[in-house]
Structure formats: structure tokens, C-alpha cells
Amino acid sequence: MFSKEDNEILCRVGPGTPMGKTFRSMWMPFMLPEELPAPDCPPVRVRLLGEDLVAFRDSExxxxxxxxxxxxxxxxxxxxxxxxCGLRCVYHGWKFDVTGKIVDMPAEPENTQMKEDTRIKSYPVIEWGGVIWAYMGDQATMPAKPPEMEWGLVPAEARFITKRLQRTNYAQGVEGGIDSSHVGILHSHLDPEHPELPFRQRQISPNLAIPYLASDTAPRFFIRPTNYGMAIGARRNASDEEYYWRVTQYLAPFYTMIAPLREGRAFMGHAWTPIDDHNCWVFTMTWNSDRPLDADELDHGAVHSEVTDDGTYRPLLSSENDYGLDRVRQKLYSSTGIEGIGMQDTAIQESMGAIVDRSVENLGSGDAAIAGFRRSILKLAKERESSARLEIADNPQWFRVRSTAAILPHGTDFLEGTAAYTKVD
Ligand code: FES
Ligand SMILES: [Fe+2]
Structure with missing residues (x-):
């Protein structure tokens, strides 16, 4: 059972909280470059880890x-x-540069000491890997680099990154991202020809080349703690001698990677960046490690959801319109009646409330990864409580891993059997 106290530690991200301090020890993606497209463009409101901020791109x-x-x-x-080269407050004209230094105070005497003595809170920012990252911790312990996620290492034409607002705590998103056992159920298509048959006989695998997803909906899970977080092996029966393995990655503190359905296809991952305790930014990444993405890979299964173009990144579908739920479609064609994998995930994650009460859940064997994630991140928060520095923050190369799917003979260790694919050179 997960206690109410642990749930508080897991979910609260504001200044001074254990998880807030943990997240402030690492670089975090929070914006897309398109939000600050050019020098001196309009400033953008930002809320991150419960702090209200403003981002701007200066003349240089x-x-x-x-x-x-x-x-x-x-x-x-x-x-x-x-x-x-600065953002000027329009009330009395105080002007700040990107480092938070005050460079002008027009309503004060020319040589006022106040200009040197006063500062505005500012956080370092870098642009790397198709996203903008912030570091909100102590200057003395700032990691040299963000984590070397593969989607950040590949050329720009080999990746596609979108952002959307989700009205839940980040942990609900992470738990959805590593929850391999929902894939064959929540996201399943149904055979429309035989509505009279029971649900389980009507399920069609999302990929006909991989029939095991629908034929074996109760995979066995194997959790392997790693230096970057956790590798999750989901094992399904393939034949009398072989298993179909899907390896999902959890990378601390809030990144997930799902296995591609077939070899040579694009990889997919998410970052669930906390806006505050009740909201998060969902960054969805599609990338190919060998070549530019093709049109089909760009939006396989509508994992990337459509959002408004007013800068708020709110999905067009939301709880206000029941995520476009169509009951006829649900009867005939799909498990949910909701269009697109991204919206199906958002709908069920938001339906749990902004912060789910984990103390009243009933976890089953299919939830081994969920329990593993909670153990892993609470351990990280403990490490942060006892030391100002996190080892993981200073080892960006630990993040050079990816997810994979493979058919392996019985008796093969899943991490050893897939090592050649899951390591990023
Ligand atoms: S309130 Fe900003 S300059 Fe006075
Ligand atoms: Fe999902």
C-alpha cells in the first residue's frame, strides 16, 4: 500500500518540498523554441514547479x-x-537582463546604489535537442549538461517534438507512460463486423505484425533498477520456444520511452514536466536514430495531440467536451470511443483527478512498473535530502538508452538479449 504521506512526497513539487528539491537539481525541458521564435519577440508567461516566471529572448x-x-x-x-538586450517593466521602467541584473532604473537618481544591490530572481536556460531547458537549483551544483536523451542527440530532421497541457500531477503521466499493460486494452481497436461478440474476442492488435499485444493482454513484468532509473520488461507468449519482450524505459525524474512496434521504426518518448502540483507539460517525442522521420512516423496513431494556437498548448479536446467521446464509435470500433492515443491517455489520466489518492488503489501484478517507479523516485528524493548533489544529475551519459521490442528464446535475460538495441552510442 502506498501511504498518504508518500503520496504527498511524490506529488508536491513546490520550493522546499523533497520532490521539488530533487527536480531543481536537474535541467528540465519546459518550452519549445517556437515559443520564443526571434530576438526581442514577445515575452511568455511560464509556470514551472509552482513558480510564476516570465521567459524572453533578448536582442542577441x-x-x-x-x-x-x-x-x-x-x-x-x-x-x-x-x-x-533586456526586459523593461512598463510601470517605472526598471530593466533586467537575461541574468537578472538590473541595467536601468530611469525613475531613480543616476548613480543610485539600489541598481547594484537589487536583483530579480533568474534561472539559467539552455536550448538543446529541440527543447528549451531550465535549471532552478543552486548555482554551485548546476549540472554541466542536460541528460543526453537520444531524441536530443539526433539531427533536427530525425525528431518531432510537440507539447500539450495536461491537468494532472506529473506522476500520473509518468505512471501512464510506463504502464505497458494498458496498451492492449485502452488503445485497442475492435472488429466492427461482429458487435455481438464479447469485448475480448473483438480486440484487434494495433499492429497486425505483432498479434501478441492483443492475444496476450496479461504480460508478466520484470523490473530492473538502473543508474538512470528503471528498465521494464513486459513478457508475452510468442511461441512454444519464444517470448515477445517489450522493454520500456523510465528515466529519472520524469521521462518515459515506449518500445516501437517493429524494428527500424521510430522511437517514442515523453517528458512530464511539472507546471505545479496539479498540472504538467507533456512533451511527446518521436525520433529515428538512423534517418530523417518519414510522414507516417511523424504521427503514428495520433500520439501527438492537436492543441490551440494561442500559446497555451491546451488540447482541442478536453474534459469540457469529454475528449470527443463518441459512444457509437466506442460500441463498434475502439475501446474508448476517443480518437487518438494521446487523447485516450490524457482522458483517463485526467479522469483520476489532478492528484490521485494512491492510498486507496488496489495494485495488481500488471502494476509492477508503477510500484517500481514510486520506489525509484522516492529513493532519489531521499538521496537529495541527504546530499546537495544528485549523482544522476552529474552523469548525463547514463541517459543514452532507448526502448525496444524483440522476440527472444526462453531463458534469455531480457536486458542482455536486447543490449545491442537499448544502448545509444
Ligand atoms: S513596478 Fe516595476 S518598475 Fe515599478
Ligand atoms: Fe497509453
């Missing part, structure tokens, strides 16, 4: 991430002017 292309509220009399800097 550098990105600043500052406290949303002016240190003078707390005006919202979203209304500021982004000009000549």
Missing part, C-alpha cells in the same frame, strides 16, 4: 527566465517591453 538571441513579478512593486513582467 539569449533566453532569460525571470521572476514574473518586478522586484520594485510587483508588476507582472509579461506586460513588459522586450528591447535592447
Amino acid at each position: 538571441g539569449r533566453i532569460g527566465l525571470l521572476d514574473r513579478y518586478c522586484p520594485h512593486r510587483r508588476v507582472d513582467l509579461f506586460f513588459g517591453r522586450n528591447e535592447e
